Amino acid sequence: MSTVEEAFFARTPLGADLKAGVDQISYDQTITFTQYKRVVLPLDGFVFWVRADLVSPSFLLNAARPNQINQPGPVTLNKPQVQTTAAPFRTVQGSLHYATDRRQEEAETYAVNQVVFTAETSIDFLNSIDPLTIYIAEFEGIRFSFSSRGAFYRQAKLYHYVGNAVYADMATQLVDAVDGLDTRTLVVSNSLPAWLELNGFNPPWPFYPNYQPAPLYPSFLSPPNLMPPWGTVHIGEGDTRALEGVPRLGHTSSMYQLAADKVRVTLWGVRNTGAMDFLQRVLQYSYDTNIIGIMNTPIVIDAKRTQSELTTLAQKKIIDFEVSYNQARIADVARQLIVTVIPTYLPRGLAA
Numbered sequence: 590m591s592t593v594e595e596a597f598f599a600r601t602p603l604g605a606d607l608k609a610g611v612d613q614i615s616y617d618q619t620i621t622f623t624q625y626k627r628v629v630l631p632l633d634g635f636v637f638w639v640r641a642d643l644v645s646p647s648f649l650l651n652a653a654r655p656n657q658i659n660q661p662g663p664v665t666l667n668k669p670q671v672q673t674t675a676a677p678f679r680t681v682q683g684s685l686h687y688a689t690d691r692r693q694e695e696a697e698t699y700a701v702n703q704v705v706f707t708a709e710t711s712i713d714f715l716n717s718i719d720p721l722t723i724y725i726a727e728f729e730g731i732r733f734s735f736s737s738r739g740a741f742y743r744q745a746k747l748y749h750y751v752g753n754a755v756y757a758d759m760a761t762q763l764v765d766a767v768d769g770l771d772t773r774t775l776v777v778s779n780s781l782p783a784w785l786e787l788n789g790f791n792p793p794w795p796f797y798p799n800y801q802p803a804p805l806y807p808s809f810l811s812p813p814n815l816m817p818p819w820g821t822v823h824i825g826e827g828d829t830r831a832l833e834g835v836p837r838l839g840h841t842s843s844m845y846q847l848a849a850d851k852v853r854v855t856l857w858g859v860r861n862t863g864a865m866d867f868l869q870r871v872l873q874y875s876y877d878t879n880i881i882g883i884m885n886t887p888i889v890i891d892a893k894r895t896q897s898e899l900t901t902l903a904q905k906k907i908i909d910f911e912v913s914y915n916q917a918r919i920a921d922v923a924r925q926l927i928v929t930v931i932p933t934y935l936p937r938g939l940a941a
Contacts, residue, residue, distance in 0.1 A: 618682070618683065618684055618685065619680050619681065619682050619683075620680070620681055620683065620685055620706065620726050620728060621678055621679070621680045621726060621727075622678065622679045622680075622681065622714075622724035622725065622726045623640065623641075623677075623678055623724065623725055623726070623727075624640075624641040624677040624678075624679075624722060624723075624724055625638040625639060625640055625641060625722070625723050625724070625725055625763065626638070626639055626640075626641050626644045626721060626722060627720070627721040627722065627723070627812075628644065628764075628770070629810075630772060630776065631772070632772070632773075632774070632775050632776075632782060633775050633776055633777045633781050633782045633785065633807070634781065634785050634806060634807040634810055635776045635777070635807070635810070636762065636810050637762050637763075637764055637770055638723060638725070638762060638763050638764065639764040639770060640764065640765050641677060641722075643764065643765075643766075643767055679712075679714055679724065681706075681708055681712055682708070683706055683707050683708035684706070684707045685704065685705070685706045685707075685728055686704075686705055687702045687703060687704040687705065687731065687733075687754065688702070688703050689701070689702050690702075690703070697757075697758060699756055699757050699758065700757075701753055701754075701756070702731050702733070702753065702754035703751070703752075703753055703754075704731070704733045704735075704751070704752055704753065704754055705749060705750070705751050706735070706749070706750045706751075707747055707748070707749050707750075708747070708748045708749075708750065711748050712748065712750065715735065715750070720812050720813045720814065721812075725755070725763065731754045731755075732754060732755045732760075732763070733752055733753070733754040733755060734752055734755075735750040735751060735752035736751070736752045736753070775919075775920055778829075778916060779824045779828075779829050779848075779850050779919075780824065780848075780850045780852065780881055780912055780914045780919055781807060781822060781824060782919050782920075782922050783880045783881050783912075783914060783919055783922055784805055784822040784852065784854070785805060785807075785822070786874075786880070786922055787805060787870065787871065787874055788804050788805055790870065790874050792873070792877060802818070803817075803818040803819050803820045803856055803857075803858075803859055803863070803867060804819050804820070805819075805820045805821065805822050805854070806819065806820070806821050806822070807821065807822060808821045808822060808823035808824075808853075808855075809821075815857075816858075817857040817858020817859070817904065818856065818857060818858035818859045818863070819856075819857055819858070820854055820855055820856040820857065820859075820867075821854070821855045822852060822853075822854055823852070823853045823854075823855070824850050824851070824852055824853075825851070828850055828851035828852070829848060829849070829850050829851075830848065830849050831846060831847070831848055831849075832847040832848060832849050832913060833846070833847045836916075844916065844917060845915055845916070845917045846915065846916045846917070847913065847914075847915055848913070848914060848915070848916055849884065849911060849912065849913045849914075850910075850911070850912055850914070851909070851910070851911050852909070852910040852911070852912060853907060853908070853909050853910075854867075854871075854907065854908045854909075854910065855892070855905065855906070855907050856905070856906040856907070856908070857903065857904065857905055858903075858904050859904060859906055860904065861889070864889040864906040864908070865889060867908075868887060868888075868889060868908055871883075871887075871908075871910070875912075880914065880918060880919070880922055881912040881913065881914045882912060882913040882914070883910065883911075883912060884911040884912060884913055885909070885910065885911040887908050887909060887910050888908070889906055889907075889908055890906065890907050890908065890909075891905070891906060892905040892906065892907045893905070
């Protein structure tokens with residue numbers, strides 16, 4: 590006699606027939622998934638996904654910003670390179686099919702491959718991974734991951750996972766070789782690094798006793814499902830302009846271009862006093878460092894974010910800034926990360 594657990598997980602006659610159909614159509618196909626780790630470029634917050642066997646504990650020094658508030662874990666400076674284990678591979682049986690849609694846009698022409706993977710069992714490792722991990726699979730030259738799971742019907746006992754294959758222009762964000770990730774140069778050309786530098790702004794005098802630490806992230810690149818308080822910095826495509834006709838060239842062919850940005854900072858989980866303190870923190874940062882200049886009169890604005898299930902509002906604030914800066918100075922701000930690290934020394938020949 591079967592147990593209650595066996596009866597619950599056993600396939601119904603419909604489910605057994607559908608499983609047999611999937612096996613026959615797919616010829617017992619299996620798909621192998623490779624684990625990738627989320628790495629954030631400390632210079633400007635850009636996100637890369639690096640194959641797990643390339644990411645060692647010492648690589649955290651390149652992936653985390655020194656002195657960043659609410660840093661997810663301690664960073665050991667000058668830690669020697671250690672041998673890492675192979676990237677975890679997971680093999681799942683099921684049936685995969687995809688449809689291709691070619692799109693022609695102003696800047697590129699590319700194909701969108703929508704992938705549907707029908708698995709015979711729930712892919713638990715896709716449900717239990719943390720926000721710093723994803724799994725990428727490859728089939729017939731197409732690399733893909735999944736962004737959603739389709740409607741589940743218990744009697745059928747089939748699980749449908751849906752997602753788009755990696756776009757050609759997004760392939761640079763997947764790193765499969767050690768030399769495929771440059772952590773020494775900026776990706777962005779605007780004032781974003783200066784705003785991320787606010788995370789480590791710590792003047793020697795006490796101020797703003799009511800300020801709630803709200804780490805800033807680039808817009809669209811904040812970690813999933815963050816608990817407040819936190820904030821994002823958004824600089825759109827049309828929000829950057831030049832303030833001088835011709836950039837000045839330095840003796841090393843560096844370009845010194847005076848520029849201006851429209852910047853929107855969105856704060857989550859911050860009340861009025863905390864938002865006012867954050868605004869004053871930005872003004873003090875501008876005054877103390879001269880990295881950015883404030884060109885407008887910023888003010889804290891209440892924004893609306895609803896959820897019908899709760900019938901309430903989120904604590905959301907926005908502040909719009911217009912700032913001036915020198916593009917070469919922003920690059921210098923990013924390079925200063927390497928000189929602000931406090932080194933640790935272990936002389937050779939001394940016992941631990």
